[in-house]
Amino acid sequence: MKNLVEVKNIKKNYGKNEAVKGISFNIKEDEILGLLGPNGSGKTTTIGMLLGLLKPTSGEILINGQKLEGNRIEILEQINFISPYIELPKKLSVKQNLTVYGKLYKINNINERIEFLSEKLRLGGLLNSITGELSSGQKNRVSLAKALINEPKVLLLDEPTASLDPEVGDFVRSFLEDYKKEKKISILLASHNMNEVTRLCKSILMMKDGIIIDKGNPEELINKHGRKNLEEVFLKLSRSKNELN
Amino acid sequence: MYGLFLRHFYLITRSFPRVLDLVYWPTIQITLWGFISNFFATHTTYYNNAVGVILTCAILYDFLFRTSIGFNMLFLEEIWSRNFTNLFIAPMKIGEILTSLVATALIRALIGLIPAVLLTSPLFGISILDLGIFLFFLFLSLYLFGITLGILVSAGLLRYGPSFENIAWSTMFLLAPFGCIYYPIEILPELFQKIAYLLPLVYIFEEARNILINQTVDIQNIYNAFIWNGVYFILSIALFYYSFNVAKKKGTLINMGE
Numbered sequence: 001m002k003n004l005v006e007v008k009n010i011k012k013n014y015g016k017n018e019a020v021k022g023i024s025f026n027i028k029e030d031e032i033l034g035l036l037g038p039n040g041s042g043k044t045t046t047i048g049m050l051l052g053l054l055k056p057t058s059g060e061i062l063i064n065g066q067k068l069e070g071n072r073i074e075i076l077e078q079i080n081f082i083s084p085y086i087e088l089p090k091k092l093s094v095k096q097n098l099t100v101y102g103k104l105y106k107i108n109n110i111n112e113r114i115e116f117l118s119e120k121l122r123l124g125g126l127l128n129s130i131t132g133e134l135s136s137g138q139k140n141r142v143s144l145a146k147a148l149i150n151e152p153k154v155l156l157l158d159e160p161t162a163s164l165d166p167e168v169g170d171f172v173r174s175f176l177e178d179y180k181k182e183k184k185i186s187i188l189l190a191s192h193n194m195n196e197v198t199r200l201c202k203s204i205l206m207m208k209d210g211i212i213i214d215k216g217n218p219e220e221l222i223n224k225h226g227r228k229n230l231e232e233v234f235l236k237l238s239r240s241k242n243e244l245n
Numbered sequence: 246m247y248g249l250f251l252r253h254f255y256l257i258t259r260s261f262p263r264v265l266d267l268v269y270w271p272t273i274q275i276t277l278w279g280f281i282s283n284f285f286a287t288h289t290t291y292y293n294n295a296v297g298v299i300l301t302c303a304i305l306y307d308f309l310f311r312t313s314i315g316f317n318m319l320f321l322e323e324i325w326s327r328n329f330t331n332l333f334i335a336p337m338k339i340g341e342i343l344t345s346l347v348a349t350a351l352i353r354a355l356i357g358l359i360p361a362v363l364l365t366s367p368l369f370g371i372s373i374l375d376l377g378i379f380l381f382f383l384f385l386s387l388y389l390f391g392i393t394l395g396i397l398v399s400a401g402l403l404r405y406g407p408s409f410e411n412i413a414w415s416t417m418f419l420l421a422p423f424g425c426i427y428y429p430i431e432i433l434p435e436l437f438q439k440i441a442y443l444l445p446l447v448y449i450f451e452e453a454r455n456i457l458i459n460q461t462v463d464i465q466n467i468y469n470a471f472i473w474n475g476v477y478f479i480l481s482i483a484l485f486y487y488s489f490n491v492a493k494k495k496g497t498l499i500n501m502g503e
Contacts, residue, residue: 014495044499045496045499048499051330051334053330053496053498054493054496054499055493073336073337076335080334081330081334083330086327086328086330087328089322104332104336105335105336106336146331
């Protein structure tokens with residue numbers, strides 16, 4: 001499996017504050033990589049750099065073999081992002097929003113694509129609804145449809161199931177698993193939901209204070225730290241002094 | 246009660262734009278209306294020959310205002326709706342974003358302008374079309390300056406984030422006294438005149454009055470307006486690109502969506 005995402009020793013400083021202190025990792029195709037860490041550990045900054053919204057102070061990011069620096073537009077065509085902190089325009093209908101983003105991502109058969117996604121994400125009856133009037137679960141599925149409108153090779157997910165009820169959360173997780181398997185895409189999943197990470201991710205990066213303090217698959221990490229589950233591993237690492245493993 | 250007072254007091258003291266906002270509006274209003282009052286007190290017969298000059302200038306100024314605010318609104322709407330990040334991770338070049346905003350701002354301004362132009366005739370017996378073919382050049386010049394201001398403010402929003410919003414609303418009013426919209430430039434103090442001559446507005450409104458009152462056309466005014474528009478337009482584009490790069494370094498783009 002080839003690496004769709006290659007992150008090479010990226011650093012990000014805001015003045016004297018070092019938000020990310022030189023981290024490296026790869027994400028293979030057909031892989032979901034979990035990015036864990038307490039608030040302020042550098043996860044959002046890392047995602048921002050992968051999206052080209054932040055310029056790394058140093059280091060290099062390659063997406064599908066292309067350097068992000070200097071190829072931002074070509075790379076943005078191949079990636080997408082979902083976060084509970086960003087929304088789609090509330091006054092537009094679901095279909096209007098998806099059409100707008102279909103156009104922005106230069107999708108040829110927008111209607112077909114919307115139809116496909118609405119079927120997969122159970123949006124059929126919602127296409128003419130006003131986005132701002134939808135429930136959290138419905139909005140989440142619409143945002144997911146927007147994030148998949150361009151058939152991204154790399155999908156960045158920041159807390160994709162935050163504030164969802166267990167049923168919708170489970171639906172979204174199952175959908176992501178199936179979609180990743182079917183399309184062989186790479187997914188970076190930043191989440192505080194340890195059950196979700198355990199279920200979806202074969203490999204995990206634990207970040208703290210801008211560095212990767214541990215990595216491995218969930219089972220390995222649980223055994224290595226002698227804990228019962230990933231949540232306990234997270235708590236142990238979050239409360240410990242930084243140590244590179 | 247004191248708690249609620251403190252809540253707003255802390256907000257004001259922590260935000261320079263908010264303090265500026267409090268001082269800014271009374272100062273601008275007093276300055277603008279001071280010049281207008283002064284002009285009418287000393288030039289009571291100036292507008293005798295051309296009823297509707299003030300109204301025509303008001304429509305022209307409103308077009309400028311709508312264009313500029315319209316551009317800013319397009320940008321601010323994306324921030325308010327938390328859609329900003331979605332837009333900036335879409336594969337769009339900065340030039341494409343600006344071009345689409347510029348075109349949309351024109352449509353918005355025209356939607357506001359057309360009813361105003363149509364209403365002046367039946368209500369006041371005045372037609373802005375009296376400016377003739379040169380009306381097109383005046384509008385074009387105002388449109389250019391309007392979007393230039395919009396781009397400058399959007400550059401500020403990119404660079405400083407949503408706290409720059411108050412400035413977005415007030416740029417037009419800051420320029421109003423220097424624009425000589427309702428009075429000739431001679432009414433301004435010498436220093437203000439020097440500043441006014443660096444703006445395209447003074448040439449546009451002087452020419453509008455010249456056409457309506459003197460029934461003559463001074464091409465030099467229109468030419469000067471376009472020259473200054475070109476200078477500011479190029480500067481605004483350069484500043485927007487610069488702000489985008491600074492925002493990428495400082496992280497404003499990623500915070501804007503949250």
